Amino acid sequence: MRPGFRFVAAVIAGILAVTGAVVAAEVARFAGDALERPGIDAFYEQPADAATGDPGTIVKTDPLLGAPLAARAWRIMYRTTTAAGEPVVATGVLVVPLLPAPPEGRTVVSWGHPTTGAARDCAPSYAFGPFSLIEGLRALLDRGYAVVATDYVGMGTDGPDSYLVGITGGNAVLDAVRAARAVPEARASDRVILWGHSQGGQAVLFAAEQAPQYAPELQIQAVAAAAPAANLADLMSAHLDDISGVTIGSYAFTAFSETYPDAPLESILTPAALKTVPQMNELCLLSNIDELHAIGQPLVGDFTIADPTTTAPWSDLLAENSAGATAFDAPLFLAQGLKDELVVPKDTAAFAEHEAGLGIRVTYQEIPFATHGTVALLAIPGLMQWLDRHVP
Numbered sequence: 001m002r003p004g005f006r007f008v009a010a011v012i013a014g015i016l017a018v019t020g021a022v023v024a025a026e027v028a029r030f031a032g033d034a035l036e037r038p039g040i041d042a043f044y045e046q047p048a049d050a051a052t053g054d055p056g057t058i059v060k061t062d063p064l065l066g067a068p069l070a071a072r073a074w075r076i077m078y079r080t081t082t083a084a085g086e087p088v089v090a091t092g093v094l095v096v097p098l099l100p101a102p103p104e105g106r107t108v109v110s111w112g113h114p115t116t117g118a119a120r121d122c123a124p125s126y127a128f129g130p131f132s133l134i135e136g137l138r139a140l141l142d143r144g145y146a147v148v149a150t151d152y153v154g155m156g157t158d159g160p161d162s163y164l165v166g167i168t169g170g171n172a173v174l175d176a177v178r179a180a181r182a183v184p185e186a187r188a189s190d191r192v193i194l195w196g197h198s199q200g201g202q203a204v205l206f207a208a209e210q211a212p213q214y215a216p217e218l219q220i221q222a223v224a225a226a227a228p229a230a231n232l233a234d235l236m237s238a239h240l241d242d243i244s245g246v247t248i249g250s251y252a253f254t255a256f257s258e259t260y261p262d263a264p265l266e267s268i269l270t271p272a273a274l275k276t277v278p279q280m281n282e283l284c285l286l287s288n289i290d291e292l293h294a295i296g297q298p299l300v301g302d303f304t305i306a307d308p309t310t311t312a313p314w315s316d317l318l319a320e321n322s323a324g325a326t327a328f329d330a331p332l333f334l335a336q337g338l339k340d341e342l343v344v345p346k347d348t349a350a351f352a353e354h355e356a357g358l359g360i361r362v363t364y365q366e367i368p369f370a371t372h373g374t375v376a377l378l379a380i381p382g383l384m385q386w387l388d389r390h391v392p
Contacts, residue, residue: 043075044091044126044157051087053079055171056178056215059089068131070098071141075125078179080153082160083167083259090172091156093125094179095137096146096186105189106146107221107391110177110207111135112200113149114376117284118163118251123156124149135197135226135376139384146188150176152203154255161281163255164199164229164248166321170206174215193391194223194330195383197376198343201228205323208330221391224333224383226376227343232318233309234347244342246273246296246303250280253308256317263313273303324351327358333386334362335379337370 043062050059059077067073073095080090096106113133116122124133131137134149141147150172153162162168173194180188192211196204208223229235232252239245254277257265265274276295283292308314332355336348345366352364363386370378 040126043077044120044123046077046089046157050077050089050157051079053087055080055087056175056182058179058182061094061183064093064130066129068095068137068141071095072098072185073131074183075130076148076176076179076183077157078175078182080172080175081168082153082162082171083165086160088153088159089157090150090153090159090175091123091125092148092150092176092179093130094146094148094183094186095131095134095141096188097141097144099144101187102144105187105191106144107191107193108177108180108188109140109145109147109193109195110173110180110204111147111149112169112173112194112196112203112207113151114196114198114200115163115248115251115285116155117286117288118154118161118255118281119284120155120157122284123151125151126156136195136380136383139380143384143387145193146180146186148176148180148188150203161255161258163251164202164232164321165255165259166202166206166323167210168259169199169203170208170210171214173203173207174211174218177218178215190217190219191391192218192220193387194220195225196228197226198372199229201225202230202232202321202323204228205230208328208332209323209326211328220328220330222333222387223328223330224335224386226335226379227337227340227348227372228323228334228351229343230323230351231347232322233315234350235343236318237309238344238347239342240304240307240309241301243293243296243300246299247280247285247292249303249308250277250296253277253314254281256314256321260313260317263317268304268306268308268311268314270299270302270305273299324354324358327355327360331361331363331386331390333365333383335365335367335370335375335382337372337375337378338366338368339370340372340375342372
């Protein structure tokens with residue numbers, strides 16, 4: 001065999017070996033997920049004293065059989081607090097690389113997932129493939145980070161609905177880091193990167209704003225968000241008369257009405273919407289989107305009795321749950337797809353300007369061909385380069 005052919009054959013053999021290893025790892029992860037399904041519901045049942053304890057302390061953990069390649073993982077149940085300061089419980093997943101941790105421990109990436117719904121079964125950690133929504137997981141693990149991903153409050157396990165309730169979401173993101181640090185095998189440090197998409201973008205922005213008061217022991221190294229639901233009034237204004245507004249509003253108005261006593265649903269929703277919204281809240285976005293749209297479509301144009309962006313108390317609540325009220329001492333990476341029809345590009349550009357005006361060091365990346373669904377994935381190369389520059 002000629003030398004050139006031998007070289008090509010060696011390269012092909014190497015590629016096949018790597019491909020085979022990756023396929024084998026995915027098969028093992030799939031098999032692990034399948035083996036866990038029969039008893040999975042037991043994990044999400046709360047003990048009687050589940051909420052008793054400090055925020056971020058562990059209620060229980062469960063090692064996952066289907067961990068990603070070269071990693072180990074756990075489902076976690078931990079304590080956190082609501083916007084009203086009430087103790088509650090949240091769930092999520094924790095993933096760490098198999099490589100030894102540095103002497104100072106692993107930097108923790110706390111991920112905020114995009115909208116999956118509001119019902120308990122919509123929790124990403126409950127899904128078959130509980131890591132599938134963590135954008136950039138492989139790249140983050142390869143850099144030696146521990147990655148923790150909250151389900152937020154009200155999904156996975158019992159708790160009040162918290163969809164787009166900023167403080168509750170931010171608390172869950174921060175307490176997930178505390179929970180990661182409470183798992184000895186994770187070797188998690190107090191250094192934190194916050195990263196989220198859409199609903200998760202709002203959650204990590206609130207986490208960054210709240211961290212100095214809520215979790216002062218954590219060192220926020222960097223904050224990143226893809227197409228964040230940062231300004232809720234802008235988001236709602238863009239979709240008052242379409243199916244996205246009905247879907248998001250069904251989740252958000254319900255959560256707000258449960259969180260804020262002075263905001264009953266009948267003060268904003270039409271009689272038709274009041275009948276339909278409970279049914280929509282039982283459906284998960286990713287697995288039931290066709291059904292959600294079929295149920296919600298008749299409400300387009302007949303969803304609210306007034307404009308929530310200009311009608312109290314809803315306008316005040318949209319403002320209260322919008323990010324950007326205060327600066328934070330960490331660099332900020334924002335990514336926005338120019339083909340995004342949900343979070344309007346001009347709104348994210350305006351938010352980037354607003355944050356820079358507060359003195360935050362903002363890097364704003366527009367991705368011309370990215371949609372709302374693809375922007376977090378397509379932002380990963382730029383995000384990794386940015387993290388390599390900004391996080392020691």
